[in-house]
Amino acid sequence: MHHFLKRLTAPSCERALFFLASVGLAVVLVMGRTAYAEPADTTDGGVCGTPAIYEKTVQKGVRFLSTLGQAEDGSYTKESGIGVTALATAALLRNGLEPGDPRVASSLDYLVKSIQPDGGIYTEGSFLRNYETSVAIFALREANRDGRFDETLERAARFLRGIQWGADKGTSQDDLNFGGAGYGKHKRPDLSNTSYLIDALRAAGAGPNDRAIQDAVLFVSRCQNLESANNTTPFAVKNPDGGFYYTCAAGGQSKSGETPTGGLRSYGSMTYAGLKSMIHAGLGPDDPRVKAATEWIQKHYSLESNPGLGAAGLYYYYHTFAKTLSAMGVDRLVDDRGNEHDWRAELIGVLAARQQPGGSWINEKNERWLEGDPNLSTAYALLALSYCRPGEP
Numbered sequence: 001m002h003h004f005l006k007r008l009t010a011p012s013c014e015r016a017l018f019f020l021a022s023v024g025l026a027v028v029l030v031m032g033r034t035a036y037a038e039p040a041d042t043t044d045g046g047v048c049g050t051p052a053i054y055e056k057t058v059q060k061g062v063r064f065l066s067t068l069g070q071a072e073d074g075s076y077t078k079e080s081g082i083g084v085t086a087l088a089t090a091a092l093l094r095n096g097l098e099p100g101d102p103r104v105a106s107s108l109d110y111l112v113k114s115i116q117p118d119g120g121i122y123t124e125g126s127f128l129r130n131y132e133t134s135v136a137i138f139a140l141r142e143a144n145r146d147g148r149f150d151e152t153l154e155r156a157a158r159f160l161r162g163i164q165w166g167a168d169k170g171t172s173q174d175d176l177n178f179g180g181a182g183y184g185k186h187k188r189p190d191l192s193n194t195s196y197l198i199d200a201l202r203a204a205g206a207g208p209n210d211r212a213i214q215d216a217v218l219f220v221s222r223c224q225n226l227e228s229a230n231n232t233t234p235f236a237v238k239n240p241d242g243g244f245y246y247t248c249a250a251g252g253q254s255k256s257g258e259t260p261t262g263g264l265r266s267y268g269s270m271t272y273a274g275l276k277s278m279i280h281a282g283l284g285p286d287d288p289r290v291k292a293a294t295e296w297i298q299k300h301y302s303l304e305s306n307p308g309l310g311a312a313g314l315y316y317y318y319h320t321f322a323k324t325l326s327a328m329g330v331d332r333l334v335d336d337r338g339n340e341h342d343w344r345a346e347l348i349g350v351l352a353a354r355q356q357p358g359g360s361w362i363n364e365k366n367e368r369w370l371e372g373d374p375n376l377s378t379a380y381a382l383l384a385l386s387y388c389r390p391g392e393p
Contacts, residue, residue, distance in 0.1 A: 050345070050348075053348055053349065053352050054348050054385070054388065054389070056352075057348065057351060057352040057355055057385065058095050058096075058382065058385055060355060060358075060359035061091075061095075061355065061359050061360070061361070061378055061381060061382045061385070062092060062095055062096070062097065062359075062382065063359050064358055064359035064360045064374070064378055065088050065091065065092060065360075065375065065378055065379070065382070066092060066097070066103040068358065068359075068360075069088065069360070069374065069375045069378065070088075070103060070106075070107070073106070073110055074103075074105075074106030074107040074108075074109055074110040075107070075110050076088040076089075076107070076375040076379070077370075077373050077375045077376065078110075080370060080373070080376075081122070081123045081126055081128055081132055082110070082111060082114050082121070082122065082123055082132050082136060083128065083131055083132050083135050084370075084373065084375050084376050084379065085107055085110055085111060085139075086111060086121075086132070086135040086136045086138060086139040087135050087138070087139070087376065087379035087380070087383065088107070088375055088378070088379040089104060089107040089108065089111065089139040089142075089143075090135070090138045090139040090142050090379075090383065091378075091379045091380075091382035091383045091386070092104055092107075092382070093139070093142035093143055094142060094382070094383060094386035095382050095385065095386055099143040099145060104143070107139075108139070108140070108143055111136050111139060111140065112152075114132075114136070115152060115155075115156075118159055118162075119155030119156055119158055119159035120132075120133045120156060120159040120160075120163075121133045121136035121137070121140075121152075121156050122136075126184070127183060127184045128183050128184060129159075129163060129183075129184045130160060130163055130181045130182065130183065130184060130193050130196065130197060131183055131193055131196055133156050133159060133160055133200070134160065134193075134196035134197060134199065134200035135196065135200075136156065137153060137156050137157070137160075137200040137203050137204055138199070138200065138203055140152060140153060140156075141153060141203040141204065153203075153204045153205070154204065154205075156200075156204065157200065157201055157204035157205075157206065160181070160197055160200060160201060160212070161201075161212045163181065163184075164179065164180070164181050164197060164212055164215065164216065165177040165178055165179060165180050165181070165189055165219075166178065166179065166212070166215050173218065176219075176222060176233065176248050176249045177189055177219075177249050178215065178218060178219060179194070179215035179216045179217070179218045179219035179220075180193070180194045180216065180219035180247075180249060181193040181194045181196070181197040181216070187250070188247060188249040188250035189219060189247065189249055190246050190247040190249070190253075191219075191220060191223045191244060191245070191246055191247060191270050191273055191274060191277075192246070192269075192270070192273060194216050194219050194220060194277065195220070195273040195274070195276065195277045195320075197212075197216055198213055198216050198217070198220075198277045198280050198281065199276075199277075199280065201213055202280050208280060208281050208282030209282065213280070213281050214281060216277070216281070217277060217278060217281035217283070218230060219248070219249075220244075220274050220277045220278060220281075221278075221289055222248040223244050223245055223246070223247060223248050223270070223274060224236070224242065224243070224244050224274055224289060224292070224293065225239045225240055225241050225242060225243055225244070225245065225263065225264070225266050226240060226242050226288070226289060226292045227240060228288060228289065230289070233248050233252070235248060235252050235263055235264045238259060238261050238262055238263030238264075239259045239261070239263025239264060239265065239266070241266055241296060242266075242291075242292030242293055242295055242296040243266020243267065243270075243271040243274075243293070243296040243300075243308075244266055244267075244270040244271045244273065244274035244275075244293070245264040245265060245266055245267065245270055246264075246270055252264050254266070254267065255267065255270075255309060255312070255313075256308040256309055265308055266296060266308060267306065267307060267308025267309045268297075268300060268302070268305075268306045268307035268308055268309065268317050268321070269306050269309070269313050269316055269317040269320050269321075271293060271296050271297060271300075271307075272297065272317070272320040272321050272323075272324040273320050273324075274293060275290065275293040275294065275297065275324055275328075276320065276323060276324040276327050278290055278293070279324075279327050279328060280327065295336075298333070298334075298335050298336045299335070299336045301333075301335040301339075301341060303318075303321075303346055303347060303350045304350075310365075310366070311363060311365035311366035312366045312368045312369070313366075313368065313369050313371065314363050314365075314366070314371065315361060315363060315371055315376070315377040315380035315381055315384075316369065316371070316380055318347065318350075318351065318380060318381060318384040319380040319381075319383045319384045321343075321347070321384070322343075322344075322347060322383075322384040322385075322386075322387040322388065323383075323384075323387055325343055325387075326387040330343070331343075331344070344387075344388040345388075347384060347385075347388055348385065348388050351381050351384065351385060354381075355381075356374070359378075360374035360375075360377070360378045361374065361377040361378045361380075361381040362374045362377050362378075363377055
């Protein structure tokens, strides 16, 4: 994946320190990251992660997906479309399996069969074309070590641009749909799908100045509880806490509900998704949107729950949390209570504690958004852990 900082070399450490100091986030950047220090117990009650715990946890998860979770045709939970297969395949590739491994190869073959004439990668008749194509891009990009998927990725990215709300479809920039992407089953875009769009375009080779990404970040900005030149929606002034909610379109919606004044409540998974999208769109450390979002994650740092939603969407949250902090170049951060967090070690510990004896993960407290499916939750958990690997950029 593309990251805000590619490696913690001396020059990039200086850039990371400048970025984080500028937004007021206290961090310690660890040079080289060759080993984990033994941190104190986490404030969230999880056990602390060590290299040994990391390796054991990852291997158990990989073994589950590649043996018990996978169907004979290479798919995972295919009744839900190809999304779970794509996420599981990307998770295995990011955790050490090679594209030529028979278990991975069969899943890649399954995904390739879903390439449509329009270039999208989705189940025929799917209402989830943006989501499925985006996560398929993640998987194929991870497998594209010999360039065999170059054309497929290019066509898939072109397809995503074609279904994004934009000026070429007659959508004015004043329209709150502008720049966004949605599932397709609802006639409005949302932040989750728009963040997937941005990540997928980046994975397919687009830079931060790409028109589709710049259009998308305007939609992202309008889903933030922060009034600015980029966001004059009526929601921003009603709950100006700097966090993000699900969508500003079609009257606005937060999965966390509304404030007493009619504002849309911010919550964890969308705030990390929004912040990551802004970083990938090239927003700098002085941008007030980035500052406000960073302050929100400092205030609401948690690995026990998806802040604002409790157990709902917890494993999606873990994945987005890890990917965002990795993109920011953060190794340790201090929350607004003065507690320092080695977030990688803490996340490893929490996921190790939540892992089932057979190696899977499942959201036992809240099955919303299919997290009762062990294939999906395990894919999310392994993807999150892939950003915790010692030496991972």
